[in-house]
Amino acid sequence: MTNKQPLSTAQSIATHLEQMILDGSLAPERKIPSERQLASRLGVSRAIVREALHELHGRGMIETVHGKGSFVAGIVPTVDESTPLMQLYTGHSRTLYDLFEVREQLEGQAAALAAERATEQDQYRIRKAFEAMEAADPLTNADLDHAFHRSIAEASHNPVLLHVLSSLKNLMLDSVQAAVLNLAHRQAFKQQIDRHHRQIYHAVISRQARWAKKAAMAHVRHVSESLRQIEEQEKRLIRAALEPQPAANG
Template structure:
């Protein structure tokens, strides 16, 4: 299905192993056959096997310990529901916050411009998006939240801004988006976010550019820091789990 064997041996072997891992043929924490074993069984040189393994390591699916072997490191056994989250951007979490740093500026600018330049039509759209979002079920408002912000960016009447923000958003992995949305599950966060949305809305509608910028920036920053908190918590959980496991295996 997703068999892209693209370039060649090492690639296809990596894909093959990945498939086995995702299938569950290779359970998490289970030991992967040794390099020499794979090499002879697959009829390729050991170098190729090593390249394939490094490829998987790059994706964080594998961990290798000198003298012991390589092990599947699917952190969370849960199929593919809620928490492959961390693993994806765990190595790049820094970049994620860099991204928020940029977004903070641009969303702020967008809100300010929207307050200044929104036409009546824009204001109508913003109002509609806002009301729809407020009335909606908190669990399903991912799209609506997005639509609200989008309506504001569009009201800024700056295509470059729109374009850049779009590509930044598409940069965020779905998992991260999901995580952001999961903030809504925590009542305190949800309320804070709602408050921010209201502030942004009113500021833009009442054409108070300065306030709009401030509110939008605060909003992005809040989301970013909330995410950071969650990451910190999960890191602790993971570490705790690992410690626990080591205790058990000791």
């Protein structure tokens, strides 16, 4: 009908990147490789890459910041500091639990969908993330935990779900780290978490959607409740984690 002519290089690159974003290969966080990197990797000039990126920008799929890079646009308006929501839970930790409440639902859905839809490649990625997490120190665990959950979210093959979950994670990034760090200190909690992870992992791999969903939801709920429990013990848990290390060594 219209144009069957070979797409211009920029077009196909844009389409390619778009596909990667939709697939989740490019997570909604800070990830898109630098222009020079893309250029050399794809064997084209930087100008072409820039044109492709502008194309995507026009579609509202990415944002670009001078000096920093290009990022996959978040669905939920990426809250930086000034966002009302941010202050909300910074001051009122209750919102943190609202966050968990929503996350519980979505992680459950993600796990269920992952169990149903994961390709072999997805399963491989999930396994890798899981094994890396198991073999890690409790201290460096935070990122790996994140990676594990994301690998599952990616396997859901629902870009919307992936983006929303990513946004939520961003939203609670600081506090989650505080949580994991603090939970990891307590052997009992950590073991429970590991058990949950194992359950999720096996459920997804063995394609048992219901089980996966339940396990994932239980996991999030457990983390949330553990956190709440701890918070009552040490009220200043989150505040401490958010404050700029007072550099008090003595």
